[in-house]
Amino acid sequence: xxxxxxxxxxxxxxxxxxxxxxxxxxxxxxxxxxxxxxxxxxxxxxxxxxxxxxxxxxxxxxxxxxxxxxxxxxxxxxxxxxxxxxxxxxxxxxxxxxxxxxxxxxxxxxxxxxxxxxxxxxxxxxxxxxxxxxxxxxxxxxxxxxxxxxxxxxxxxxxxxxxxxxxxxxxxxxxxxxxxxxx
Amino acid sequence: xxxxxxxxxxxxxxxxxxxxxxxxxxxxxxxxxxxxxxxxxxxxxxxxxxxxxxxxxxxxxxxxxxxxxxxxxxxxxxxxxxxxxxxxxxxxxxxxxxxxxxxxxxxxxxxxxxxxxxxxxxxxxxxxxxxxxxxxxxxxxxxxxxxxxxxxxxxxxxxxxxxxxxxxxxxxxxxxxxxxxxxxxxxxxxxxxxxxxxxxxxxxxxxxxxxxxxxxxxxxxxxxxxxxxxxx
Numbered sequence: 001x002x003x004x005x006x007x008x009x010x011x012x013x014x015x016x017x018x019x020x021x022x023x024x025x026x027x028x029x030x031x032x033x034x035x036x037x038x039x040x041x042x043x044x045x046x047x048x049x050x051x052x053x054x055x056x057x058x059x060x061x062x063x064x065x066x067x068x069x070x071x072x073x074x075x076x077x078x079x080x081x082x083x084x085x086x087x088x089x090x091x092x093x094x095x096x097x098x099x100x101x102x103x104x105x106x107x108x109x110x111x112x113x114x115x116x117x118x119x120x121x122x123x124x125x126x127x128x129x130x131x132x133x134x135x136x137x138x139x140x141x142x143x144x145x146x147x148x149x150x151x152x153x154x155x156x157x158x159x160x161x162x163x164x165x166x167x168x169x170x171x172x173x174x175x176x177x178x179x180x181x182x183x
Numbered sequence: 184x185x186x187x188x189x190x191x192x193x194x195x196x197x198x199x200x201x202x203x204x205x206x207x208x209x210x211x212x213x214x215x216x217x218x219x220x221x222x223x224x225x226x227x228x229x230x231x232x233x234x235x236x237x238x239x240x241x242x243x244x245x246x247x248x249x250x251x252x253x254x255x256x257x258x259x260x261x262x263x264x265x266x267x268x269x270x271x272x273x274x275x276x277x278x279x280x281x282x283x284x285x286x287x288x289x290x291x292x293x294x295x296x297x298x299x300x301x302x303x304x305x306x307x308x309x310x311x312x313x314x315x316x317x318x319x320x321x322x323x324x325x326x327x328x329x330x331x332x333x334x335x336x337x338x339x340x341x342x343x344x345x346x347x348x349x350x351x352x353x354x355x356x357x358x359x360x361x362x363x364x365x366x367x368x369x370x371x372x373x374x375x376x377x378x379x380x381x382x383x384x385x386x387x388x389x390x391x392x393x394x395x396x397x398x399x400x401x402x403x404x405x406x407x408x409x410x411x412x413x414x415x
Contacts, residue, residue: 019257026253034252035243044245052252056259118239125240144201145241165194172197176232 011071015062026055029072032146033079039141040083042130050086054079069155076146077156080138087134128178132171139164140171188215192222200226200233 005013005021007028013021033054038047057078058065065074129137135157142153143164150161157164192215198204199212216223 019260022260023253023257026256027249030249030252031247034245034247038243038245048247048252052256052259055256056263059256059260060263118242121236122240122243125237144197144237147203168197169194172229172232175237176229179232179236 007071008067011062011065011067014059015065022059025071029075030055032072033075036076036141036146037079037083039126039129039145040080040137041086042126046086050082051079054082057082070152073152073155076142076148080142080156084134084138087137124179124182125175127182128175131178132174135159136167136171136174139167140175143168189219189222192216192219193225196222196226196229197233200230201237 005024007025010021010025014025030051034047034051037050037054038044041047041050054075058075061078065071129140132140138157139153139159142148142156143150148156150164153159153164154161159167192212195204195208195212199209204212216226
């Protein structure tokens with residue numbers, strides 16, 4: 001019977017072109033990658049596309065993974081870079097005249113009346129997160145939702161832990177302000 | 184109470200309220216909050232969010248077919264792999280040369296092209312439209328050097344009328360030269376950083392953006408698709 005392969009083995013095998021091994025890595029991490037992206041961009045379809053692209057890029061760039069960080073930390077880094085690029089592009093597109101780019105404006109859907117209160121709360125929080133500057137948003141998602149230690153976030157975002165703590169505090173304050181104003 | 188201490192304490196407040204501080208740090212926090220009215224007020228302000236509201240947002244559910252997700256990832260890898268091989272299959276330097284030629288052609292065309300507008304009322308010099316040296320720099324730099332490149336065709340020092348004309352120029356050439364640049368094979372060989380830098384320069388000015396059509400922006404965005412900041 002085949003022995004259970006460690007993540008390290010799977011990465012090594014994937015690097016040698018073993019697609020079955022890479023598929024196992026995808027299955028191991030797909031949900032977490034999806035959620036970190038989803039919490040950054042807000043939209044399900046965009047998150048799905050981006051999460052898939054994260055794994056495609058990861059496979060292409062596996063040679064660059066030196067193994068000095070956890071594989072998942074490396075995946076997070078790709079996810080964050082791609083997500084921040086996505087947000088930047090969306091922001092640039094928003095400069096366009098509305099008539100030329102109507103689909104860039106999201107319609108606010110208040111949702112059905114029977115919607116659960118907790119769901120409304122989630123929407124409010126999601127809206128609040130979307131108002132954060134990109135960097136603060138990234139720090140907030142990685143710290144609050146992913147519960148990563150600052151040292152790991154520092155590796156992902158290339159920011160000092162002191163700066164991250166300040167960013168996290170600012171993010172929380174802004175979310176609090178937004179929620180308070182809309183409750 | 185020292186402002187420096189209060190700043191440090193406040194930066195740790197979200198973690199404290201979320202139960203993420205170690206016992207020693209939590210004790211230090213409790214002591215400080217007992218002594219400092221200002222930080223205590225800040226804690227009271229953030230507590231409902233951290234302890235009541237945010238936890239509800241942690242529980243998320245998404246309707247995702249993970250089997251389909253994996254299949255799509257594999258399809259993407261297959262498609263990308265084929266494209267990559269064909270890009271470098273002819274000659275490794277071919278597409279880079281092609282891209283440089285494209286940029287040079289744009290530059291020459293812009294410098295030599297007679298102005299259709301009224302030159303008397305718009306004393307714009309050809310050099311203002313598109314500085315060939317910029318193109319040369321963009322195509323020769325890579326990585327951080329290109330990213331940090333000071334100035335660009337959308338340099339703020341150019342008068343607004345120049346920006347308008349530049350945007351018209353770019354719109355005019357979008358269907359030909361820019362389409363070629365957007366070609367995946369060329370972007371591949373041009374190098375992600377250079378392609379992105381070129382795209383970002385076009386996109387970096389709001390005035391310019393307003394003049395571009397949606398197609399042009401989509402086109403430029405496709406350049407940005409190859410952006411990757413992994414600096415392993």
